Amino acid sequence: MEAVTKLLEILDLETLETNLFRGASPHEARQRVFGGQVVAQALVAAQRTVPADRFCHSLHSYFLRGGDPAAPIIYDVDRIRDGGSFTTRRVVAIQHGQPIFLLSASFQIVEEGFDHQIDMPDVPGPDDVPHGEALNERILRHAPAAVKAYWQRPRPIEFRPVLLDHYLTEDRLEPIQRIWVRCGREIGDDPNLNAAVLAYLSDMTLLDTSLFAHGLSVFDARVQAASLDHSMWFHRRVRVSDWLLYAQDSPSSSGGRGLTRGSFHTREGALVASVAQEGLIRPRSR
Incomplete structure (x- = not known):
C-alpha cells in the first residue's frame, strides 16, 4: 500500500x-533512476x-x-500538433542541464472502428501459479543473492510469474516470459493514470527476457x-488494479543489444497494450 502511494505521488x-x-524520484538506494519511472512521468x-x-494510443522514447x-x-x-482527431507531444526530460530522456506521444479521440486481436497465450491464471509465501519459498531458497534482494524489495506492482x-x-532457456502483474492496490478507472502506471510497470522484467537464451539475467554481474x-x-x-498477463519474448540479440516484445492481456483475454524495447546487454569486460 505504501509503495503504491509513493508511486502515485511521483506521478503527480x-x-x-x-x-x-x-x-521527483523515490528515496531509494539506486545508482540511476528506474527507466519505467521516467517513461511514466514524461x-x-x-x-x-x-x-x-x-x-x-502510442509512445516512443x-x-x-x-x-x-x-x-x-x-x-x-x-x-x-493539435489536429482534428490526433494530438502529438514531444517531451524532453532534463537533469543537471542535460537531456536524459526523449519521448514522443500521440493522443486520439475515442473512435469506433475495425476490431480484432491475436489470442492470449494459454497459461495458468494468477490464482493457479505460486504466489505469496509459496513464491518466495521457491525463488528465495535457491536463488542468487541479487535475485533475493530484488524479490524482497517493496514495490507498487505485484508479480506472479508463470515461469520460474x-x-x-544458468541453463540456456527459450527467450519467453509470462508473468501476471497488477498494481498493489485499487487506483480507480482514470484512463490517464492507468496508462501511466502501465507505462511504469512495462519496463519491469522486460529486458531480462533477452538474456534467457544465454543462461544469464540482468542480475548477473557479468x-x-x-x-x-x-x-x-x-x-x-x-485497469492496472486488475490482473494482467505480461507475455514477453525476445526475437533477437546481436551487436551488444537485445530486442524484447511484450503484450498485456486481461484475465478475460483482451489485448490492452503492446510493448517493444531494445536494450544494452553487453558482457562486462574484466
Whole structure:
C-alpha cells in the first residue's frame, strides 16, 4: 500500500510553468533512476497538455543518459500538433542541464472502428501459479543473492510469474516470459493514470527476457544491461488494479543489444497494450 502511494505521488508532477513540469524520484538506494519511472512521468507531463477527450494510443522514447535519483527531473513539453482527431507531444526530460530522456506521444479521440486481436497465450491464471509465501519459498531458497534482494524489495506492482526456471538456473532457456502483474492496490478507472502506471510497470522484467537464451539475467554481474529505447501502443482501456498477463519474448540479440516484445492481456483475454524495447546487454569486460 505504501509503495503504491509513493508511486502515485511521483506521478503527480509539479507544474512549474506552461509546458514545464518537475518530477521527483523515490528515496531509494539506486545508482540511476528506474527507466519505467521516467517513461511514466514524461507521459503524465504530455497528458497535462492534451484536451480531456484524447488519450494516448502510442509512445516512443529513447533513454539518453542515466538519471540521477537524488535530483529532480524537469519535463519540457513541446506541443507539436493539435489536429482534428490526433494530438502529438514531444517531451524532453532534463537533469543537471542535460537531456536524459526523449519521448514522443500521440493522443486520439475515442473512435469506433475495425476490431480484432491475436489470442492470449494459454497459461495458468494468477490464482493457479505460486504466489505469496509459496513464491518466495521457491525463488528465495535457491536463488542468487541479487535475485533475493530484488524479490524482497517493496514495490507498487505485484508479480506472479508463470515461469520460474530462469531465476533458478544458468541453463540456456527459450527467450519467453509470462508473468501476471497488477498494481498493489485499487487506483480507480482514470484512463490517464492507468496508462501511466502501465507505462511504469512495462519496463519491469522486460529486458531480462533477452538474456534467457544465454543462461544469464540482468542480475548477473557479468552483464552490463540498460534500456536504450521503449515503445508502447495502448489498444484498449486498461485497469492496472486488475490482473494482467505480461507475455514477453525476445526475437533477437546481436551487436551488444537485445530486442524484447511484450503484450498485456486481461484475465478475460483482451489485448490492452503492446510493448517493444531494445536494450544494452553487453558482457562486462574484466
